[in-house]
Amino acid sequence: xxxxxxxxxxxxxxxxxxxxxxxxxxxxxxxxxxxxxxxxxxxxxxxxxxxxxxxxxxxxxxxxxxxxxxxxxxxxxxxxxxxxxxxxxxxxxxxxxxxxxxxxxxxxxxxxxxxxxxxxxxxxxxxxxxxxxxxxxxxxxxxxxxxxxxxxxxxxxxxxxxxxxxxxxxxxxxxxxxxxxxxxxxxxxxxxxxxxxxxxxxxxxxxxxxxxxxxxxxxxxxxxxxxxxxxxxxxxxxxxxxxxxxxxxxxxxxxxxxxxxxxxxxxxxxxxxxxxxxxxxxxxxxxxxxxxxxxxxxxxxxxxxxxxxxxxxxxxxxxxxxxxxxxxxxxxxxxxxxxxxxxxxxxxxxxxxxxxxxxxxxxxxxxxxxxxxxxxxxxxxxxxxxxxxxxxxxxxxxxxxxxxxxxxxxxxxxxxxxxxxxxxxxxxxxxxxxxxxxxxxxxx
Amino acid sequence: xxxxxxxxxxxxxxxxxxxxxxxxxxxxxxxxxxxxxxxxxxxxxxxxxxxxxxxxxxxxxxxxxxxxxxxxxxxxxxxxxxxxxxxxxxxxxxxxxxxxxxxxxxxxxxxxxxxxxxxxxxxxxxxxxxxxxxxxxxxxxxxxxxxxxxxxxxxxxxxxxxxxxxxxxxxxxxxxxxxxxxxxxxxxxxxxxxxxxxxxxxxxxxxxxxxxxxxxxxxxxxxxxxxxxxxxxxxxxxxxxxxxxxxxxxxxxxxxxxxxxxxxxxxxxxxxxxxxxxxxxxxxxxxxxxxxxxxxxxxxxxxxxxxxxxxxxxxxxxxxxxxxxxxxxxxxxxxxxxxxxxxxxxxxxxxxxxxxxxxxxxxxxxxxxxxxxxxxxxxxxxxxxxxxxxxxxxxxxxxxxxxxxxxxxxxxxxxxxxxxxxxxxxxxxxxxxxxxxxxxxxxx
Numbered sequence: 001x002x003x004x005x006x007x008x009x010x011x012x013x014x015x016x017x018x019x020x021x022x023x024x025x026x027x028x029x030x031x032x033x034x035x036x037x038x039x040x041x042x043x044x045x046x047x048x049x050x051x052x053x054x055x056x057x058x059x060x061x062x063x064x065x066x067x068x069x070x071x072x073x074x075x076x077x078x079x080x081x082x083x084x085x086x087x088x089x090x091x092x093x094x095x096x097x098x099x100x101x102x103x104x105x106x107x108x109x110x111x112x113x114x115x116x117x118x119x120x121x122x123x124x125x126x127x128x129x130x131x132x133x134x135x136x137x138x139x140x141x142x143x144x145x146x147x148x149x150x151x152x153x154x155x156x157x158x159x160x161x162x163x164x165x166x167x168x169x170x171x172x173x174x175x176x177x178x179x180x181x182x183x184x185x186x187x188x189x190x191x192x193x194x195x196x197x198x199x200x201x202x203x204x205x206x207x208x209x210x211x212x213x214x215x216x217x218x219x220x221x222x223x224x225x226x227x228x229x230x231x232x233x234x235x236x237x238x239x240x241x242x243x244x245x246x247x248x249x250x251x252x253x254x255x256x257x258x259x260x261x262x263x264x265x266x267x268x269x270x271x272x273x274x275x276x277x278x279x280x281x282x283x284x285x286x287x288x289x290x291x292x293x294x295x296x297x298x299x300x301x302x303x304x305x306x307x308x309x310x311x312x313x314x315x316x317x318x319x320x321x322x323x324x325x326x327x328x329x330x331x332x333x334x335x336x337x338x339x340x341x342x343x344x345x346x347x348x349x350x351x352x353x354x355x356x357x358x359x360x361x362x363x364x365x366x367x368x369x370x371x372x373x374x375x376x377x378x379x380x381x382x383x384x385x386x387x388x389x390x391x392x393x394x395x396x397x398x399x400x401x402x403x404x405x406x407x408x409x410x411x412x413x414x415x416x417x418x419x420x421x422x423x424x425x426x427x428x429x430x431x432x433x434x435x436x437x438x439x440x441x442x443x444x
Numbered sequence: 445x446x447x448x449x450x451x452x453x454x455x456x457x458x459x460x461x462x463x464x465x466x467x468x469x470x471x472x473x474x475x476x477x478x479x480x481x482x483x484x485x486x487x488x489x490x491x492x493x494x495x496x497x498x499x500x501x502x503x504x505x506x507x508x509x510x511x512x513x514x515x516x517x518x519x520x521x522x523x524x525x526x527x528x529x530x531x532x533x534x535x536x537x538x539x540x541x542x543x544x545x546x547x548x549x550x551x552x553x554x555x556x557x558x559x560x561x562x563x564x565x566x567x568x569x570x571x572x573x574x575x576x577x578x579x580x581x582x583x584x585x586x587x588x589x590x591x592x593x594x595x596x597x598x599x600x601x602x603x604x605x606x607x608x609x610x611x612x613x614x615x616x617x618x619x620x621x622x623x624x625x626x627x628x629x630x631x632x633x634x635x636x637x638x639x640x641x642x643x644x645x646x647x648x649x650x651x652x653x654x655x656x657x658x659x660x661x662x663x664x665x666x667x668x669x670x671x672x673x674x675x676x677x678x679x680x681x682x683x684x685x686x687x688x689x690x691x692x693x694x695x696x697x698x699x700x701x702x703x704x705x706x707x708x709x710x711x712x713x714x715x716x717x718x719x720x721x722x723x724x725x726x727x728x729x730x731x732x733x734x735x736x737x738x739x740x741x742x743x744x745x746x747x748x749x750x751x752x753x754x755x756x757x758x759x760x761x762x763x764x765x766x767x768x769x770x771x772x773x774x775x776x777x778x779x780x781x782x783x784x785x786x787x788x789x790x791x792x793x794x795x796x797x798x799x800x801x802x803x804x805x806x807x808x809x810x811x812x813x814x815x816x817x818x819x820x821x822x823x824x825x826x827x828x829x830x831x832x833x834x835x836x837x838x839x840x841x842x843x844x845x846x847x848x849x850x851x852x853x854x855x856x857x858x859x860x861x862x863x864x865x866x867x868x869x870x871x872x873x874x875x876x877x878x879x880x881x882x883x884x885x886x887x888x
Binding site: 013029034036037041043045046047139144145146147150151153154155156157158159177207225226238283286287291292295298299300301302303304305306307308309316317319320321322324325326328329332333334336338339340343344345346394 | 457473475478480481485486488489490491588589590591594595597598599600601602603669688727731735742743744745746747748749750751752753758759761762763764765766768769770773774776777778780781782783784787788789790792819867
């Protein structure tokens with residue numbers, strides 16, 4: 001490298017100048033971490049990291065911007081020629097995308113926490129970045145402060161990854177934990193989560209699994225070297241998980257978690273977010289409350305598990321600033337010194353399996369008239385479709401004496417066969433209402 | 445970078461050539477991972493990684509070295525001019541150190557899994573490497589396949605690390621898990637662990653905490669930017685943990701784990717390995733069997749937890765090869781593109797606190813004659829030294845009717861005061877034998 005050297009002949013790298021776009025919760029957290037830990041960060045990065053300019057539309061009482069240039073116009077930051085790294089913490093698809101693409105066009109590196117943007121427009125963004133010789137990093141986009149992107153792209157790089165499963169939405173995990181601990185129902189806990197500020201006024205993104213699907217899309221791409229395929233991610237929320245299913249899961253030695261699951265199979269990649277029953281002895285089953293956790297299985301390493309806060313100012317800032325420090329080290333080096341945007345230098349166009357072709361085990365809860373022959377009819381329907389029963393329990397119905405509940409755990413089977421079986425069971429005279437189905441994964 | 449380019453003008457990096465010294469369990473695992481996953485590894489590293497030569501003293505039936513140069517002489521590998529990276533998997537201090545120092549002298553990068561070597565000679569080795577402009581990496585030295593070195597040096601680089609605590613010896617965790625699950629005693633489980641191959645014929649390194657102390661020394665250095673101070677690490681093994689203490693811990697809502705603990709305090713750094721009672725609801729308390737786990741607390745991120753296999757051919761090879769891949773990316777870039785050997789570019793000479801000055805809470809088990817006034821005498825001794833009691837339980841003695849056991853949980857206090865209190869309690873007429881003391885950490 002050209003550049004000034006000190007007396008020992010070592011390079012003295014000039015400070016890195018950062019522009020922060022969006023000074024809300026995460027932007028404020030990033031500002032504060034960079035300021036408070038400046039000295040230690042410089043010792044780690046090998047150079048100073050300076051906040052050159054920030055956007056400030058509304059005052060953020062958590063941040064003291066004294067001495068730092070502020071502007072209400074993000075593009076003033078993006079076009080500031082003194083800035084090396086643009087930190088995009090605006091969120092959403094529209095302005096955020098313009099900011100990122102313009103920053104790249106201006107030859108700046110980008111750090112973002114925007115999972116939706118990366119999951120949906122990542123390939124376009126990374127192609128633009130590679131053409132310009134800059135990096136776009138996104139550790140904060142998945143699982144907050146847990147360095148899971150780094151673990152998969154670098155820490156486990158020796159492995160052929162077989163599968164991964166993550167609790168990657170803290171709101172959902174909080175709700176399911178409360179439902180289990182206190183026997184409460186979904187709507188009740190959601191209202192509390194909203195009051196506590198854990199859940200948004202519009203909770204759809206969190207509880208219907210869209211946020212988790214964005215994150216899972218990113219994780220699977222860097223795990224297997226496949227394109228980002230958010231549009232093919234199967235997504236099912238937790239709003240229909242009933243307290244009695246939480247209770248029966250427990251009785252059977254399982255927990256219900258809202259998991260993002262991705263698995264490499266001979267026929268394609270599983271990519272799906274849904275309520276999942278997992279054995280209670282798996283370490284990830286014990287991760288409760290707002291915590292996030294990801295288990296990754298690699299062919300050499302076996303299972304590794306990563307747990308931590310998935311959201312909040314501090315944890316998310318921790319990931320954003322880690323990306324800035326990595327850039328501070330590599331930005332003056334040849335591009336080959338940086339990790340590939342999606343971990344691999346070539347992307348395999350492996351298809352995502354439609355949910356009908358996914359193989360998993362199932363928990364079924366069937367409300368039936370309590371009379372002889374009912375069990376036999378159900379068992380026949382399952383066996384005709386080669387669905388093997390692992391366990392079967394009959395329960396008295398909660399309210400009506402004439403109704404019983406049949407709980408069935410099956411072995412793994414293709415979803416399509418299970419769809420057919422459920423349709424057939426629902427047409428039986430003895431079946432009352434819809435069959436409840438929760439997918440079961442043993443994570444082995 | 446100069447070098448050949450492809451049609452698009454991108455650099456085509458030439459293959460990286462690796463020499464493996466030591467083809468035992470981990471060496472064989474490394475050989476097999478590099479061979480089996482060669483294609484995917486090249487896609488991640490951006491260049492091919494080739495095994496150029498390996499040392500082979502005894503045949504390893506798990507490895508097929510056909511087509512690879514072998515030699516019984518490690519220095520033939522170290523001096524092979526075609527080799528870029530020397531992988532040291534010999535272990536121990538003597539030949540391993542010569543291999544590493546000679547490789548550096550020859551201008552080669554080094555990857556090692558040798559915790560003892562790094563904990564004891566790390567600074568000498570890193571200084572030599574920096575003088576030569578090469579890197580020595582050691583992800584595999586701590587917690588096997590868990591990318592914990594990377595997590596602390598890079599993933600959490602934004603944070604001021606406050607403390608870390610790890611189950612970093614799988615043998616010890618297996619023994620404690622069996623003791624708890626089955627009420628067995630230490631010697632009995634150790635014998636089984638040896639039969640299963642989990643414990644060495646000489647188990648001292650594992651069960652007396654020396655192996656864990658090597659690893660903890662490395663973790664604390666990269667967490668706080670302090671020198672490697674293995675010689676100041678307090679080390680206490682698990683051989684004296686009695687089944688009744690395991691049982692009482694459980695009753696009190698705790699688990700006993702053999703933890704390596706390091707904490708930054710105003711007066712210095714805690715650096716200690718000992719049996720530790722931790723609240724059962726902490727995620728790390730639930731990590732059982734041969735698994736390893738490390739919790740790291742940073743000022744921005746809060747607690748993060750990393751769990752996985754701490755030993756074995758595959759997991760250790762996973763870490764070794766991850767280091768090789770990182771080197772493949774950065775070895776042709778300026779040194780500033782690589783992470784500092786001990787995470788920081790300057791090292792703060794912070795002292796390690798002698799164990800007498802460490803503050804922690806305690807569990808005490810005191811065997812006493814069951815008569816009036818005994819409790820009062822013990823309480824007086826504690827209160828005179830300002831040791832506050834959090835809980836106190838009296839138990840019937842296990843065998844002798846005239847003896848009872850008093851179990852006390854205290855608040856945090858300096859170890860020196862507790863030493864004095866225990867000495868005073870042991871001089872009471874009513875006290876029978878030695879007082880059992882286990883340190884308690886709430887990890888908050």
